[in-house]
Amino acid sequence: MTEQPIPASPVEADIEVFGALVDKEPQKPPRSQWRDVWDQFRKHKGAVFGGSFLIFITLAVIFGPYLWDLAPTKLDIRNKNWRPVYTLLWDSDVKAGWAHPFGTDQLGRDIMAQMIYGGRVSMSVGWTAMVLALLIGTAIGVLSGYFKKLDFVLMRLTDLALALPILPLVLLAVTLFRQPLTSFFGSPESGMFVLIVSVIGLTSWMQTARIVRGDILALKEREFILAARSIGSTPSKIILRHLLPNVVSPIMVSATLGLATAIITESALSFLGVGFPSDFPTWGKLLADAVARMQEYPERVLLPGILISVTVLSVNYLGDGLRDALDPRIRGR
Amino acid sequence: MLNFTIRRLFLSIPTLLFISLVIFLLLQLAPGDPMAQVPLTVPPEVKQKMREALGLGAPIHIQYIKWLHQFFVIEPAVFIDWLTAHSFLFGWLPDTQLSLVLDEATGEMVQRQRVISWQTRSPVMDIVIQRMPQTLWVVALSYVVGILIAIPIGIYSAYRHYSLFDQAGTFITMIGFSIPPFFTGPLLIVIFSVSLGWLPSIYDTTLVVNDWATFKTQFLQMIMPVMVLALQTTAQISRYMRSAMLDNLNQDYVRTARAKGLSESVVVMVHVLRNSMIPVVTIIALGMPAIFGGAIITENVFKVNGIGQLLLTALFANDLPMVMTLTFIFAILIVLFNLIADILYGVLDPRIRYD
């Protein structure tokens, strides 16, 4: 085996010589861009975990009540202050059992049921308010960064919005709009939902707007935008095809932080008594209500706290994965 | 750039006037009553008298103009009088009496009416100045600490993308951001004050730092509030820093710089960092006014009683002159720091032109 193998044909030898220049095998059919994106996304373990958890939690809060049919507002005062079922592992005397896997609160309401219903509200408040804030923030940021004429007016509007104190704003909105919204949607809960979501959304877009504008100001002086403009691209084309894809990462960060902020702002509002009715659980409110009994019943703060954190983490990882997958420079490395 | 700055400063004045009008109308229209905290044992007609004594009966536009006059004319006059009379810097100048006016009845010089808080019946600005030290000590320090921790974390996380450090950093900062301070505050108190007994749970605002022992006390009482606040700042800024660095590390100019043979530290710390600062500068500038606005929840949890606590109690007591003045000072700072951010954009990226 010490001999050099003899080339089967001169043609093959030539190919070997120019191997670096010629494709060895027939090309695969061209892959679609979205296929590439998906392949890259799949490689990101965190993103896959984040995405699956979000799907899981969404399904859980939507279908949970059908599996666990205790009402969250059902009082059972004789069975108050149950501990979660796992405390039985080290302390068999404690009041706990599978009837209430996460225990009950000081009025005997089932914590598992409260978590499920609370999740519905918190997830929808968080997502809607975040999306609303992102849409407004990105639109204002892009417009004021790109169009010099709009910049002054839009940025002063941002200053104004930043300066408005949120608490009187909510109180005013509740006073003006609760009655009409309640009669429009038929129930006080959905009326309040629309109100809270809009107030949170309308008071949290400013950071996104400022950041996007800052990036756009820098980007629009770059050569590729000059190139795009010189071949006659319309401003809307330039914004959609060239500018927006380049500001995706700060938008993603805003989105992640925005979701957490929206969930926590909602809890602070409920805590101050301007949010949802008192018998309407949300994760943030469960957490806030349990702080006073933190030492005796740590699970009551930990369970909603963990759920909020893990949800926010998932969104964050999902955002990371999406950004990597959408960026052609990272994709395929 | 100088032209731009001057023009913007000039245009800030109508902007601020408009903002003050909107805030004023918002506060007037929002429901609430300064008499809400007065016990129900005080009869309604007495409460009505008290409202009239506060000047609540006057028409809205009169109240607004009165506030404008007090804030923009009388308060600066009081400040100038103080400067020329008592301050170290200008005390040598002849004392001015801009804020005094002749009382025709008695023939004496009396002080013109300043912005008066409804809760305390004392000038709002005096209380604001009294509250500044606590707020600056705790909130500003935590901001600086937060930025100092966040920027290296952000840079290193992006540079070693998906390393163990990056993953741990992401995990901790996101948890830090998603847990509200009304939980972390009491948690720290239970651990460090109640169980371990190491740190005081209540901040002493009267402490004067003049020797080593008082400095130590001050340091101990600041640890917990600063930790809670810095966690939030760190989480936020490090996220933006990391993502901006990631965007830039893959740019062509980075490859060029490396190809030129520049050392890795120069490439990352000079070229990439400078280009990644725009979103970070925005976030830091947006956070600056919030420093002076104090930290409402954290100040309350640790009883730091700075500007944030002042605003919250004023809101609950419907002390409109106080809320109005604080919010407006806040608005001035927002406008100012956004201008500073815009100027910094131009410094960081010379291609950005406003003219």
Added chain:
Amino acid sequence: MTLKSTLLGAVAMTALAPMVMADGHTGERGRDGQLNIIYWQAISIMNPFLSGGTKDLEAASLVIEPLGRYDENGALVPYLAAEIPTIENGGVSEDLKSITWKLKEGLLWSDGTPVTSADVKFSAEYCMHPEGGCAQVSKFNGVENVEAIDDLTIKVTFDDPQPNPYGPFMGAQSPIIQAAQFADCLGAKAPECTEANFSPIGTGPFTVADFRPNDVIQLEANPNFRDPNKPAFAEITLKGGGDASAAGRAVMETGEFDYAWNMQLAPDVLAKMAEGGYGKAVSAFGTLVERLEMNLTNPSADLPAETRSTVAEPHPILSDFKVRKALSMAIDRELLVEVGYGQAGRPTCNLVPAPALYASENTECFAQDIDGAKALLDEAGWTDSDGDGIRDKDGEKLSILFQSSTNAVRQDFQALIKDWWNQIGIETELRNVDASVFFGGDPGSPDTFQKFYADVEMYANNFDGTDPQAYLSQYRCGNEPKPSSQWQGENINRFCNEEYDALLDDLAETGELEKRGAIAKKLNEIITKDTMTIVPLVDRGRVSVASNTLGGVVLNVWDSELWNVADWYRIKE
């Protein structure tokens, strides 16, 4: 009340004095050093005439004092006065139209100048000034004239006979301020006197050294206090801010503070804190009653603003006594107390739970009776005809909007009550409103308790001092909040009853204590058990926590909690 309470007061005084002596805690002034007090609502001002807030009244009571105070039993105790004037000692005139107070001799202000009757007269002028907006002016109701007869004697003359002439200069609401300090602060100038409002010169055991509004007050022992051996503490730091649980923790779990005021905490939370071992809770009962108020008028949003929630439109459901009665019968008051207040509450069926002279014996509401409530509703014609679990009548559902202010305990109560009402087939919608809006009198807001755009609402109220006449008069016909009165008025239920109004007139003309007691009891029963207009739930006590090393604390619900701070001392190991 005059005779009996004065006697009681004399007894209390003689009983109290030897007790302090027996403890052996006497000695020179300032021997026990520093006292730390925390009020979770921070103090805004030290002038009770400019702020009605309880926190401000109590802080001011460290510095400025009235002529007499109420003690822990509601009896009158002389402070700056030599004795409490009564008809017997000639201090109160036979026709009940004047009262003459005599100051103790040799009293000094903290700046060393003598206290004279001119200061007392000035205090009245200050509060009664028409432009001052004095929060305590109702203490001076009916006062025609205040005159200084000599340096130590003051005579107050009233327009009409006053069965209870102890309004002016009595209790923490009506202290004596120094005429010299406040001379230029009358009327509209009151707010300009920042220095005087923050650091009043007083006769009390302490003086203000440093006042930081809404933050912290530092006080020092008054060098000119009338008892040379008091107070035991040389300095007080009165810190404000935060919330009740943090304040409780600072006293009971970390021991940083000695006394925390008004612990509105759930009993299990308080019990857990007490395990910290540094302090204990002290409680006492006064006249504060947590109650349900029934709206007798229709709050429906379909009505025009002029008639909504006014007497023009009777309530479609709650106008029926049987429904109101059923709502009350479904409630288990013992359980409410257990969940919400623990040792700081007890069930009650009365609007006036104390003093004993005026409190009715009525306890029939204590037993929960779900079946009885159901039967009553059936009787009233409300039946569940469509089988959805909610009763209805003539096609209308038995559905109730139940509102309250935002407060953890109230929300627990709302949830429990909603559950009981559901059991008897009543649908309940809950609403909680921010306290600053709910208790604010803003006529533009739909959410105030006066406007009552709900069917039932829950809050607590009490009365000043020990005489319930003004309190019961709130429910006089015509005193209801209505658009023409800018929604001001205290007859929240829009209650109107001729027998009740006639009895009120009787009460105003009766001076004899026994008779007053009987009339007040009857009035109380009319509005509670006879008509179920007001459904009392819990008689709420005051809870504060004191360090185990702090002695002499006597919790007083009739006056400032800090009323006897001069007698507080440090318990030595």
